[in-house]
Amino acid sequence: MGSVDLLSLVQSGFTGETVLACLEVSKMQGWVRTTRYLAIISKSGSSAFFVLTSTRVPPISPADVSVEGIVPIDSNFKFELDTETQHEDGHDLYLSVSSNKSKLLFEMMPSSKSNAFVGELYKAVDNVVRKSGPLEYNWLNRYPPVIRHDCSDNGLKEEVQDSVVDSPDSLSLPRESIAKGSTPIAARESVIRYMMSKKEDQYMYKQSFRIFVGTWNVNGQSPTADLTEWLSCDVDPPDIYAIGFQELDLSTEAFLFNDTPRENEWYKAVVSGLHNGAKYTRVKLVRLVGMMLVVFVQEKLRQYVTGVACDTVGTGIMGKMGNKGGVGVRLDFHSTSICFVNAHLAAHVEEYERRNQDYRDIYSRMCFSSHHPPKTIKDHDHIYWLGDLNYRITEIDPKYVKDCVERDSFQKVLEYDQLIKQCRAQTVFVGFKEGSITFKPTYKYDTGTDNWDSSEKNRAPAWCDRILWKGESIEQIEYRSHPFLKISDHKPVSSLFDAKVRIIDAVKYRKIHEEVMKKLDKLENEFLPQVTVETTEITFDTVQFLVPQSKNLIIANTGQVPVKFEFIKKLDDPYYCKDWLNIEPYLGDVIPGEKCEVKVEVRVDKKSAYKLNSGQDQLYDILVLHLEGGKDIFITVSGNYERSCFGTSLETLASIKEPIREISLGSIIDKEKKKDSFSSGEGTYAVPKEVWFLVDHLYRHGTKAKHLFVQPGLHSEIYDIRDWLDNGSQESLPGSVYSVAEALLLLFESCPEPVIPYEMHTACLNCASNFMQCKQIIQGLTYHRKNVFIYLCSFLRELLSHSDDNGLDTKTLAALFGGIFMRDKPVPRDVSKPRSSQQQLDRKKSIFIYHFLVNDYPDLLPPLVSS
Amino acid sequence: MSGGPYSYSYIFKYIIIGDMGVGKSCLLHQFTEKKFMADCPHTIGVEFGTRIIEVSGQKIKLQIWDTAGQERFRAVTRSYYRGAAGALMVYDITRRSTYNHLSSWLTDTRNLTNPSTVIFLIGNKCDLDGQRDVTYEEAKQFAEENGLMFVEASAKTGERVEEAFLETAKKIFQSIQDGRLDLNAAESGVQHKPSQTGRTTLSNDQQPNKDTCSC
Numbered sequence A: 001m002g003s004v005d006l007l008s009l010v011q012s013g014f015t016g017e018t019v020l021a022c023l024e025v026s027k028m029q030g031w032v033r034t035t036r037y038l039a040i041i042s043k044s045g046s047s048a049f050f051v052l053t054s055t056r057v058p059p060i061s062p063a064d065v066s067v068e069g070i071v072p073i074d075s076n077f078k079f080e081l082d083t084e085t086q087h088e089d090g091h092d093l094y095l096s097v098s099s100n101k102s103k104l105l106f107e108m109m110p111s112s113k114s115n116a117f118v119g120e121l122y123k124a125v126d127n128v129v130r131k132s133g134p135l136e137y138n139w140l141n142r143y144p145p146v147i148r149h150d151c152s153d154n155g156l157k158e159e160v161q162d163s164v165v166d167s168p169d170s171l172s173l174p175r176e177s178i179a180k181g182s183t184p185i186a187a188r189e190s191v192i193r194y195m196m197s198k199k200e201d202q203y204m205y206k207q208s209f210r211i212f213v214g215t216w217n218v219n220g221q222s223p224t225a226d227l228t229e230w231l232s233c234d235v236d237p238p239d240i241y242a243i244g245f246q247e248l249d250l251s252t253e254a255f256l257f258n259d260t261p262r263e264n265e266w267y268k269a270v271v272s273g274l275h276n277g278a279k280y281t282r283v284k285l286v287r288l289v290g291m292m293l294v295v296f297v298q299e300k301l302r303q304y305v306t307g308v309a310c311d312t313v314g315t316g317i318m319g320k321m322g323n324k325g326g327v328g329v330r331l332d333f334h335s336t337s338i339c340f341v342n343a344h345l346a347a348h349v350e351e352y353e354r355r356n357q358d359y360r361d362i363y364s365r366m367c368f369s370s371h372h373p374p375k376t377i378k379d380h381d382h383i384y385w386l387g388d389l390n391y392r393i394t395e396i397d398p399k400y401v402k403d404c405v406e407r408d409s410f411q412k413v414l415e416y417d418q419l420i421k422q423c424r425a426q427t428v429f430v431g432f433k434e435g436s437i438t439f440k441p442t443y444k445y446d447t448g449t450d451n452w453d454s455s456e457k458n459r460a461p462a463w464c465d466r467i468l469w470k471g472e473s474i475e476q477i478e479y480r481s482h483p484f485l486k487i488s489d490h491k492p493v494s495s496l497f498d499a500k501v502r503i504i505d506a507v508k509y510r511k512i513h514e515e516v517m518k519k520l521d522k523l524e525n526e527f528l529p530q531v532t533v534e535t536t537e538i539t540f541d542t543v544q545f546l547v548p549q550s551k552n553l554i555i556a557n558t559g560q561v562p563v564k565f566e567f568i569k570k571l572d573d574p575y576y577c578k579d580w581l582n583i584e585p586y587l588g589d590v591i592p593g594e595k596c597e598v599k600v601e602v603r604v605d606k607k608s609a610y611k612l613n614s615g616q617d618q619l620y621d622i623l624v625l626h627l628e629g630g631k632d633i634f635i636t637v638s639g640n641y642e643r644s645c646f647g648t649s650l651e652t653l654a655s656i657k658e659p660i661r662e663i664s665l666g667s668i669i670d671k672e673k674k675k676d677s678f679s680s681g682e683g684t685y686a687v688p689k690e691v692w693f694l695v696d697h698l699y700r701h702g703t704k705a706k707h708l709f710v711q712p713g714l715h716s717e718i719y720d721i722r723d724w725l726d727n728g729s730q731e732s733l734p735g736s737v738y739s740v741a742e743a744l745l746l747l748f749e750s751c752p753e754p755v756i757p758y759e760m761h762t763a764c765l766n767c768a769s770n771f772m773q774c775k776q777i778i779q780g781l782t783y784h785r786k787n788v789f790i791y792l793c794s795f796l797r798e799l800l801s802h803s804d805d806n807g808l809d810t811k812t813l814a815a816l817f818g819g820i821f822m823r824d825k826p827v828p829r830d831v832s833k834p835r836s837s838q839q840q841l842d843r844k845k846s847i848f849i850y851h852f853l854v855n856d857y858p859d860l861l862p863p864l865v866s867s
Numbered sequence B: 001m002s003g004g005p006y007s008y009s010y011i012f013k014y015i016i017i018g019d020m021g022v023g024k025s026c027l028l029h030q031f032t033e034k035k036f037m038a039d040c041p042h043t044i045g046v047e048f049g050t051r052i053i054e055v056s057g058q059k060i061k062l063q064i065w066d067t068a069g070q071e072r073f074r075a076v077t078r079s080y081y082r083g084a085a086g087a088l089m090v091y092d093i094t095r096r097s098t099y100n101h102l103s104s105w106l107t108d109t110r111n112l113t114n115p116s117t118v119i120f121l122i123g124n125k126c127d128l129d130g131q132r133d134v135t136y137e138e139a140k141q142f143a144e145e146n147g148l149m150f151v152e153a154s155a156k157t158g159e160r161v162e163e164a165f166l167e168t169a170k171k172i173f174q175s176i177q178d179g180r181l182d183l184n185a186a187e188s189g190v191q192h193k194p195s196q197t198g199r200t201t202l203s204n205d206q207q208p209n210k211d212t213c214s215c
């Protein structure tokens, strides 16, 4: 189903909203994946991520589709792409979507469709960041009640239901659908990853660390003051420092070339101002023109800091110049990702819209691309945002402001703080928190004093310098300014945080990982195809020539997954079973709990009889029953073959005076080995007695039978004739002459070689039109073969002399016996010869025989029948 | 969560061979399930087991084929040697005949596998020391003469079972690193999955581009 169709189909189910994109994916749930449709749907400026199910895959009407879950695309919405897991069949793409504590994992096929979908998702997320003003999600309320995400910010009701996100422990398996084969088993790696992330609580613990965040606009001044007052004002040494400056250097040189001696001066000042209760090491320093951010960590904790990266975003003219903007440092501390952003937003009292825009620019453009995968600010667990944000106090009399703050009565004034107002309106810093301000405005002072700026009498002081944060388990302990530092027109601000960081308990992690692996190993075994066969030995008692016997092998699927079975070839074997065996069906599918009956049939026919008679083969075969993706089972088939004159060479038959079953198998094998030495005819019959019995019987009872050799006999009579020949009897030969005639043909057909041996066939066919040459060939046959040939031909001529009664004609008999005397080499199973060349051959064979049915040939020795 | 540590980068194929009743299936079971099967039926066919292990920081998936030991299946089980990276050849220290047959198992292994296949000899049931019929020393000597790795192990107690499977994997891994084992050879018995690190974002040309970001 094309994406356009899917999109319009889904759209027609959402009349009031716009469906921006739609994609078929697999939802990963524990061990299995099931088909879902994802849609990005928007209305009144906000959008949401919909998970849809369909009663039909693919859906063909909007009625098939229903909403399974909704995740509003708001400031809590995060998604991540992962192509790390690779499978035999190429790259799968994983999309993980999270919102607060909920997580969803989807698998999708990389394609232009998925590309487009992800593109839309990026856009939608970007929209949230860029949007000024709160987004309205009330339209989602019309889709109860499966929403489980914490949407209270958006006025959505909060419900918990497991249909979207399964609980951490459940390995809820839709066994039934696995069993039916409709749910493919998800790749092992992604399942492990998924399960481990679900169990995070069990191997992660949280530990508190002290994080000191400071910001100071230094107005281009040199560090002539001691910074301990700012940086070391707490009793205990913090674990991490993130210190940001603005207006480090106001020179044109710095602005144009981003080069300043102040960087080093201030860096040194900071280092000497750090708390002396601990040793610190620098993690990263980043600077863009006058904005500098430096991060330190206690030396003993450095080993837990990884993935350090930084980026800068200029929001000055053309969104590029670095007089305004932000610098950021990101790092992973234990298992928590932390991002510090130091920003200097647009100045000027009334320009709060510009400041909002600068924030959004920094928030969306900052990208730590040296980190793998690249991270943006929002991708972090903890975000600290500091800097000269430049928001002012407006719409209130500056004199009143000054009066209030003089009395340390900030609350009234803060009502007019642009940042607080904008935050409330959700136009900026959505999801961020700020502690309550209990310090005097930090701007603007006359340098070197605590006096309000005297140059512009009418401007209200403001809290330009702020520190905000976003993330769980962060507690602000201090939020303050440091008025004793007077070298700038701003006062430095700092905040001390108690941040709980996630730490992997290596021992527990190993243990849980092992448990997960064990569980999966078990599941993997559980989901291996399993069958039972009621026996691995199929034994047939006595197997007689031509008589089919069969037994059923019942293959029962006792496992959890559908099984594909097939009987497969063994090393170097041409076929999966011997040619006296037939297996029906030799491959198939069995769903769990079901059985499949396989018919194993033994039938020794003219092709296989000789090998069994002569001991070259036995009624014994091992079949390999292969389960796709699983084990192999060996099925042994065996039986006793009752040897017979059928499938015995003419020479051996001629050398045996007794019925063949009175002779031991050993001596038959022996005779077959030595059969060439009987060709002189010494001590043997001129023609095998079996041939003689059959021909003689026909001679006496069948010459007038209508269509002898054309009309078939009866199977049961042929079996009786076989027994009569093999065992010997005083009774007369049983069965009708037709059965006797067919038995005679069969006797020749089952000989290892035709009467005229294979190697002479070409010569025969080449001279078929020349009777003289044909006679020479017959003259050159070995003793028994020549006798059999002439004996048979004489008999056929006798038959033809009764053609008025039996209705036979020479051509028919010539064609029939051409095929008997010059039988083609057997071809392997499943191979067929081209028909046209076969017809030519057959015609020549019959011409060859024809000569001997219409001519006299006294020059050929007459058959000697000794008795 | 990073996916890196969980995925495996190699698949090694192993076969377990040896006379019937020497404990091949029990060894496999002990290795994959850490349990002993006291009454294990004869294997009529080829059983299949897997486990993921770690060698030199690399995750390796072992794909183990446990063959039927009965003589009558010998011709059929030969089909399974092909493409094995490791062959565990097992005898029973309490039954001399199973030890005497080793040379014929070894011949099959050498003929049907490739020269880099690691052959590990296991004298199983070493918990039954009282009924010992084959000394450690003579088996050790046999192993040395034929260039085989060797331990006496017990599928019952689990003693040195891990060692046999893991040492074999280490040796195979070494061969790969030395370049003695050609991964591209069809019958090396090793499949390599080049490890992919890092998540990537989709760019419009559908090439995973590491430097792309959403900013």
Ligand SMILES: Nc1nc2c(ncn2[C@@H]2O[C@H](COP(=O)(O)OP(=O)(O)OP(=O)(O)O)[C@@H](O)[C@H]2O)c(=O)[nH]1
Pocket: B018, B019, B020, B021, B022, B023, B024, B025, B026, B027, B037, B038, B039, B040, B041, B042, B043, B044, B067, B068, B069, B070, B124, B125, B126, B127, B128, B153, B154, B155, B156, B157
């Ligand atoms: N005491 C003891 N008995 C063992 C040990 N290993 C296997 N056995 C027993 O030996 C018998 C045969 O073990 P299997 O694992 O079935 O032997 P196998 O080599 O797989 O045999 P086939 O499948 O016929 O080739 C079982 O009864 C096991 O319980 C061992 O280490 N110690």
Ligand SMILES: [Mg+2]
Pocket: B024, B025, B026, B041, B042, B043, B066, B067, B068, B069
């Ligand atoms: Mg076994």
